[in-house]
Structures are given as C-alpha cells and as structure tokens.
Amino acid sequence: MLNLSIVLEDSARNTPENTAVVFGDMRLPYSMIDTVANQVANLLVSRGIGKGDKVAVSCPNLPYFPFVYFGILKAGAVVVPLNVLLQSREIAYHLDDSDAKALFCFEGTPELPLGERGRAGFEAAEGCDHFFVLPATPLATESEYGESFWAALGGMSGEFETVPTSADDTAVILYTSGTTGRPKGAELSHQNMLMNVLVNDKMFPRTEGGDTYLGVLPLFHSFGQTVIMNTGFMRGAKLVLMPRFEPGEALELMRREEVTFFAGVPTMYWAMLTKIHAEGAEKPTSLKIAVAGGSASPVEVLKDFEQTFGVSILEGYGLSETSPVASFNQPGRPAKAGTIGTPIWGVEMRLVDHDWKTVEGEGPGEIAIRGHNVMKGYYGRPEATDEVMRDGWFRTGDIATVDADGYYSIIDRAKDLIIRGGFNVYPREVEEVLMTHEAVSLAAVVGVPHDSHGEEVKAYVILNPGASLTEAELTAWAKENMAAYKYPRIIEFRDALPMTATGKILKRELR
Template identity: 80%
Template sequence: MLNLSIILEDSARNAPDRTALVFGDLRLPYSMVDSVANQVANLLAARGIGRGDKVALLCPNVPYFPFVYFGILKAGATVVPLNVLLQPREITYHLTDSGARALFCFEGTAELPMGERGREGFDATEGCEHFFVLPATPLATESEHGESIWAALDGMPGEFETVQTGPEDVAAILYTSGTTGRPKGAELTHANLLINTMVSDEMFPTDPGGDVSLAVLPLFHSFGQTSVMNVSLRRRATLVLMPRFEPGEALELMRREKVSIFAGVPTMYWAMLSKIHADGAEVPTTLKVAVSGAAACPVEVLKDFEATFGVPILEGYGLSETSPAACFNQLSRPTKPGTIGFPIWGVQMRLVDGDWNTIEGEGPGEIAIRGHNVMKGYHGRPEETAEVLRDGWFRTGDVATRDEDGYYAVFDRTKDMIIRGGFNVYPREVEEVLMTHPAVSLAAVVGVPHASHGEEVKAYVIPAPGATASEAELVAWSRENMAAYKYPRIIEFREHLPMTATGKILKRELR
C-alpha cells in the first residue's frame, strides 16, 4: 500500500492546527485541507469513480488545487492536471487522450475564462461524464458553467478511508509536448512522486519554527507540484499561493508572509531583481533557500541575486518524465554556478550518443537518467515509450557536458524546444496549428531571444498562393487557436525557407 496523499494526511495528523495554505486573507490549517480533500474523495466515490480512473483538474494556484488533487489521490484515481492557458480544442484533446471521466474546472476571470473554455472542451469530449465547477466566488453553490463543487460536496463526510493503491499505480499523468507536436502524458506512479518529494524535501534543512514557501510556479506543472506543493506539505510548511507572477507583488508577499523558500524560473529572478534595481523595491530578508529550474539561469543573474538577497540560487534539473527532480546543486557539496549540479539521491545519470552508447569524460552527450523518479511510460503510447526508455534508462533529449567532479551543465536541446517565460513551447505543435490556416503554405517556428521572457515565439511563414492575410491577422488568429504562452507574437513572411537536400528546414539559419 502506498498512496501519495500520505504527505498531506501525515501532516494533518501531526500538526492539525498549523497553517497549510495562505491565499490572500485566507489562512487554512492542515486539518481543514485534509478534510475538504476527504469530501472530494467521498464525492468521487459516490459518482462511481475510483482506482484506475482518470480525473482532470484545470485550476490555477488557489486552494482548490490541493483540495482536489489530494481528493482524487485518496479516491485511488489518477490526477490529470491541465495547463490553465489551454483553449477548448486543446482541453478536448487532453480529456480524450487521458480517458478522463471527470473534470474539475476553475471558473476563471474575464481575462482568462477557464470555466467557459473548460465547459466547451468538456462538451466536445466523449466519455467524460462529470463536470465540476470550482467557483471564483468563495463557497458559491451555483455557476453558469455547471455543477458547483460546493453544491456537490454538500453533505459529504469529512472523513474518508484512503484507497489502497500500489507503488506502481499511476498517481498523476503530466502532459508534456513532444517533438511529434501532440502532447503526451507521462505516467508517474505513487512511488515516483512520493520518493521524489521525500528526496527533494531532505535536500534542504527544515526550520523547526515552520518554513514558509511561495507557490508561484504553476501547480499543474511538475516543478510546482512536486518541488513546491508536495515538498511544502510534507515538511508541514505554510504554502503561500500566488496565481500569477508579478515581481512587485511577489516581493511584497515574501516580506509580508516571511517567506523562507522560493522556487522559480530564471525569468522570475530576473524580473524581481529588475524591480528592486529600477524601483528601489525593498529586499525581503527571510529567504533561506532559492531554487531555480526549467531553463539555465544566466550567471549574471545568479551573481546579482546572491549579492542582493545574500542567498545563492541553487540550480537543478528535471523533466515531467522524471517526477521532476533528477539533478541539483545540493548543500552537501559546493555550488557551481552555471551547472545543474549532480544527481540527487537514488538517481544515476550518464551521457549517451544516438545509439545509447555511454560517452565517457566530459562529453558532450545526451543526458540519460535511471532511478526511482523515471516515469512508467507515456500513456497509451508504447512506441514513443520504447524510443525513450531502455533498461530503466530514460533519454532526455537534452545535451550536456560533465566536469571532473561529476557536475553536469546543459547547453543545448536536441528538441528545438522554446522556453518562453518558463513554459515549454514545442515548435512542431505551433507549426501544425498554423498550417491549418488557409493563408499558410509552410511554417517554421523558432525561439528568438527576448529580454523578459527568455525567448519569444517567432514564425516564418511561406504564404499560400494568392493569400492576403497580414502578419497582424495571423497573430490574432493564432491567439484564438493556441494557449497564450504558445502562439507566435512575431510572424515574418518569406518566399523561401532554407532547407537541406532532403527538404528539412534548417532552423539554425532562421534563429
């Protein structure tokens, strides 16, 4: 018997009155978070959803996320967290691909109408039976989009006997785009996620008085889910929820809530430092641990942050497929800025060539990972699983070097991926959607440097004969058809694109 929900249950049992979540003026103790999660589990059981069923969750960093996430796990079901920026057609794809039986969907705002998009995506999906609205107004029992969770939970008991799941049962399916363009779901087991949470937690000393962690990384993403939410709940810390990153507000929350742990992507650190230097914003003084991942952090930012905050940024590395943490600059050995550190406990890494042969010495080579953190496989995709998994080793598609002390440094992606503001954008997926537009004959999408987002999405387009669409029209159309982080902000029309003899577009010449 092993169920990831033990991290919440254990803390609720041992520190019931400690504050688990802070959201605006709301302060919720561990006992309450656990009891609402129990109600969610009772609701799912009452609707006939249990072990092995998939339940999708479309929700930003608000208290509903942990309530529902742990409720689904307690019921023995598998959580399928969805990116909050998805458009209806993308939501339908994820629900269909995962075989989700229910969707819990946040109502959203006028700017980000998640409830509306979620409902439209749900209505277009065969086989997804239940739609629960997470209302934006606290405790509202009605919603124009469907059944409110508060109405559904009415009368549900606050106790629930957690379903006995096995270590190899899938706890979560995290969608990650592939080079093939269609997102695929990495199946992570209870053992994968629980061990990764425990090892990540034990890398940093716990404050006996109680740590305070700021959750601004999206909880639907593996980094926010494991390294922030799950680690925080396991160590009985207080999790301060922030739905949307804004540097001034983040610094203000850090000061007000006395935040001691912060995990972010490099652009967040850059934005906070810019705010401090430009506007003279006050530097929070309670920070003890700062962690960065998702993209390489510029060494200048690392130096500036340590000089300004008096705390080094510890860089790490991982993927959705590795639960995510795999490699980290850890306190047991010196930090090397510009590297991702060395493998965490229980994880092995090596560099391989295209035929899986080990590359000795510094490399470069593609990172392969083996350990307790490696996914079971891609949901419903045996061929794609076989391409990346062999003898327990997972090949990442990231190219790195390794120094004589065993520290790795990632310097390129074999996958042409664009990282825009911490979100992964896969060019092929954007190209495929662009090419559904009648005015587009061919599209090549690349990342171009951008001051605050790290990279911006740029599309080179060969127009269809006789087509008259303008750049602005194509950008507007893309905005309607793709998630906000994916669509190209820059479009350049070309008569030709550089190609190899076999007709492959030479993207390096376009960057």
C-alpha cells in the first residue's frame, strides 16, 4: 500500500492543530484539510467513482485545491489537474483525453470566468458524468453553474479509510503545455510523486520552529504541486496561498506571514526586484530558501537577488514527465549560478544525440533522464511514449552542456534553437548578453522567418523604468558584444511580454 495522500494524513495525525493553509483571513488546521478531503472521498464513492477512475480539478490556488486533490487520492482515483486559463473547447479536450468521470471546477470571477468555461467544457465532454462547482463565496450551497461543492458534501462523513493503492498505480495525470501538437497527459505513479517529495524534503534543511511556504506557483502545475504543496504538507509546514502573483502583494505576504521558503519562476524574482528597486518596497527578512525553476534564470537576476535579499537562488530543473524535479543546486554542495545543478538522489542524467547515443565530454546534447521520477508514459499514447522513452530513459527536448563536476547548464529548448544562415543561435545566450546592458530589464529572443538566412534573430525587450535607449542603439551595442551571426538584427521594445499561467515567457506567441 502506497498512497500519495499520506503526506497530508501523517501531518494531520501528528500535528492536527497546526495551521496547514493560510488564505486571506482564513487559517485552516491540518485536521480540517484532512476531514474535508475525507468528505470528498466519501462523495466520490457515493457517486460510483473509485479506484483508477480519473477526476479533473480546475481551480486556482485556493483552499479547495488540497481538499479536492487529497480527496481524489484517498478514493484511490487519479487526479487530473487542469490549467485554469483553458478555454471551454480545451477543457472538453482534456476531459475526453483523460477519460475523466467528474470535474471539480472553481466558479470563477469576472476576470476569470472559469465556472462558465468549465460548465461548457463539461457539457461537450462525452464520458464526464459529474460536475461540482467550487463556489467563489465561501460555503455557498448554490451556484448558477450546477451542484455546489458544499451542498454535495452535506451529510458526508469526515471519516474515510484510504483505498489501498500500489506504488505503480497512477496518482496524477499532468498535462504538458503541448507546444508541439495537442497536450499529452504524463501519467505519474504514487511512487513517482512520493519519491520526489521525499528527496525534496531531504534536500532542504528545515527551519527551527517550522517552515512557512508561499504558494504562488500554480498548484495545478507539477512545480507548485510537488515542491510547495506536497513537500510543505509532508513537513507539516504552513502554506500561504496566493491565487495570482503580484510582486508587491507577494513581498507583503512574505513579511506578514514570515515566509521561510519561496519557489518561483525567474520572471517572479525579476518582478519582485523591480518592485523593490523602482518603488522602494520593503524586503522580507525571514526568507531562508529561494528556489527557481521553470526556465533558466538570467544571471543578472541571480546576482541582484543575492545582493538584495542576502539569500542565493538555488536553481533546479525538471518537467511534468519527471514529477518534476530531476536536478538541483543542492545545499551542501557549492551552488553554481546559471546551472541547474546535479541530478537529485536516485536519478541519472546524460546527454544524447538524436539517435540516443551518449554525447561524450561537455556536449552540447539533449538531456536524458532515468530514475524513480520518470513517468509511466503518456496516457493512452503508446507511440508518443515510445518516441521519448527507451530502456527507462526519458529524453527531454532540452539542450544542455555538462561540466567536469557534473553540473548541467541548459542552453535552450531544442525547439527554440534558431538556425541563422547555417549557424546555431541559442536564444538564452543572446538574452543573457542583452540583460547586461544597464537599460535592459528583461529580454526574450526568438527566430523569425527570413528569405536568405532561413531565420533571423529578433529580440523583444523591456527597458528599465526611465531608461532612454532606441532600438537602433541597442542593436549597435549588441553587434559590438556578440558574434556577427548571433546579435539580434531586429529589436522591439515592449511594456510586457506574454506569459503562461506559471510565469514562463510564451515564445511561440512572439514568433
């Protein structure tokens, strides 16, 4: 018997009165999260949903998320977390593709009409029979979109005996953002997810008197789910939920709740630093550990953060397919800025060419990963699984180098590579150089079609507040600081860049 819900159950048994979740003025103890999750499990069983059935959840970072997530696991069912930015047609696709029997959907807000989209998606999905609304008003028993969560839980017992699942049973299906073709569901077992939690917990020293995590990374995404919610719950930590990242509010919450552990994507760190430097926002002093992933952090941001906060950002790497953490700048070893560190305990990494042959020396090559964190495969897609998996190895699509000490550095996504006139240009390298210019705050580089060169290098740039610089001046500067085939011939200034729900820059929208 191995069930991921143990990360909550164990803490609810050992420290029932400790605060598990903080949301606005609400402070919910571990015992309550566990009790409501038990009611959710009883509700699912009463509707004929049991072991191995898929149940989708579409919800931002609200207390509902852990209630539903752990309730589904306790029932022996499989959690299918959905990105809250999906439109109705996409919701229907995910429900159909995962064979979901039920959907728990947040009612939404005027800015995010999730209830409306979820209901339409549910109506369009063939085999999905149950729709539960997570109301925007706490404890509301009615909703225009369907059966309210609280009404459905009425009369459900707060006791439940978790359905025994085995280590290899599927716990979660995480959909990958699908930059190539339609999104695919990575099937992760209870063991995949639990081992990743155990290794994460071991990697970071605990704070005396208990840890406080700021949960701003979306919990529907693997990074927030494993590193923040599941590892935080396993430690009996306090989880401060933030549904939408806003740099001023994040800094305020860190100060008020004395946050010790923050995990974010590079753009979040950049936004908080901008807030402190441009507006003199006060910086929190309780922070002990700062973790970054999702995409490579610009070295300038790493330096600035360490100077400002006195804490260095530890960078790691992983994918939905690897539960997610695969490598890390691990405490107890020297951290190397700009690298993704070394493979975590129990995981191997190597560089391969397109024929799966090992690339000797520093590379570059494509990262392949083997270990307890690698998914079972893509749900219902044996061909897609065979393309990326061989003998337990998973190939990631990320191009990297490795140094003599075994530290990996991501050069770029294989698909972001720009080939200009036969030369390989790695956008990240160009972005790093552009960001050393004192007027540049953030840069994103993409390849755009070109008649004679095949592709041309284009940079989208956000300038520092009050900086005066023309596109032509920056191009001239870039020409002096980069090889002729690398520097961007086209530069466009922007006030903002398109981002995913997790704060990654959406390069496909810039191309």
